[in-house]
Amino acid sequence: MNTTFSTDNRQGSPLVSFIITYHNEPADMLHACIESILALSLGDSEREIIIIDDGSDVSPVSFLTDCIDEVVYVRQRNMGLSQARNRGIDMAHGYFIQFVDADDAIIAPPYEQCLDLVRYQQADLVMFCSSDTSETTFTPVSVSPVSGSHFMRESNIRAAACGYLFARRILGSLRFEPNIYHEDEAFTPQLLLRAERVFNTPYKAYYYRARHDSITxxxxxxxxxxxxxxxxxxxxxxxxxxxxxxxxxxxxxxxxxxxxxxxxxxxxxxxxxxxxxxxxxxxxxxxxxxxxxxxxxxxxxxxxxxxxxxxxxxxxxxxxxxxxxxxx
Structure with missing residues (x-):
């Protein structure tokens, strides 16, 4: 059974679609994840928050009453992370896409620098780093764009798709491969090769919570x-x-x-x-x-x-x- 809740009647396309994939994570972590996105400088018309609940045992909706008006919530039968992200992509209206795992969060100050690159520097893709804490200090730096192909020829890439803010238009037909582990390893290099203006930043803009029960x-x-x-x-x-x-x-x-x-x-x-x-x-x-x-x-x-x-x-x-x- 698929259920969709949305109170989003905005006109036009938002700047960023945040696609949150959820499967049995603690509801308070999902709430904190949403709050970290709402804390950004993006106005209501500039953001879209899509939650794909991939067949959780219990829907988290009852824990989101104070922010349900800010999100699009979809519950589907359990099909895995790839299919959940793919559904989010197909639903997204934003000019840019950001994947976020439900138990992680966006770190606002450095992420704002990434947003400025897509606002003012015609970025196709912005790369940033993860942190094991939500507290971070950073210094703004000047970053020059290169093509994704050039970057990959000169550097090792980070596979995790959550470390990239990218233009939806460069995706084309590219989607995540279903039913495999390490789906990011197949997706990310193909995504980078489609990007002409890549900004590789040192900003620790993503709070990653390492969990003892993860696949790795x-x-x-x-x-x-x-x-x-x-x-x-x-x-x-x-x-x-x-x-x-x-x-x-x-x-x-x-x-x-x-x-x-x-x-x-x-x-x-x-x-x-x-x-x-x-x-x-x-x-x-x-x-x-x-x-x-x-x-x-x-x-x-x-x-x-x-x-x-x-x-x-x-x-x-x-x-x-x-x-x-x-x-x-």
């Missing part, structure tokens, strides 16, 4: 296996996409694929501690044309890791020396 902290073996399998799926999809890219965009995507492949191998070691699993992973990557890692000077860490993982002795050293993950 799970020690459940089925969850770990799905995480690793889904990463390979994303890698394969991005690799196949490179043939369709322009000569300028292809090196940018190749760098991202190499970085993600390194992360995949690193996580295989850290999460399984198994030489057999590591060898099987390398065989799977080799079959897809993703191994050995390309000899590129992307970063010192990449160069170091590529050399070690490229031979049997180095792989044994990695299995023995990398620290064990804490179990939660």
């Amino acid at each position: 902290r799970s020690s459940d073996q089925d969850t770990i296996s799905k995480r690793l399998d889904d990463t390979l799926t994303v890698l394969t999809q991005l690799y196949r996409l490179t043939d369709k890219l322009s000569p300028a965009d292809r090196p940018a995507m190749e760098r991202r694929i190499a970085q993600l492949t390194m992360d995949y191998l690193y996580n295989t070691i850290m999460l399984t501690r198994s030489a057999k699993k590591l060898d099987a992973t390398i065989d799977a990557l080799r079959q897809q044309g993703l191994f050995p890692l390309p000899d590129r000077p992307y970063s010192k860490k990449y160069t170091w890791f590529r050399r070690l993982v490229g031979n049997a002795i180095g792989r044994r050293a990695l299995l023995a020396s990398l620290p064990l993950l804490p179990r939660h």
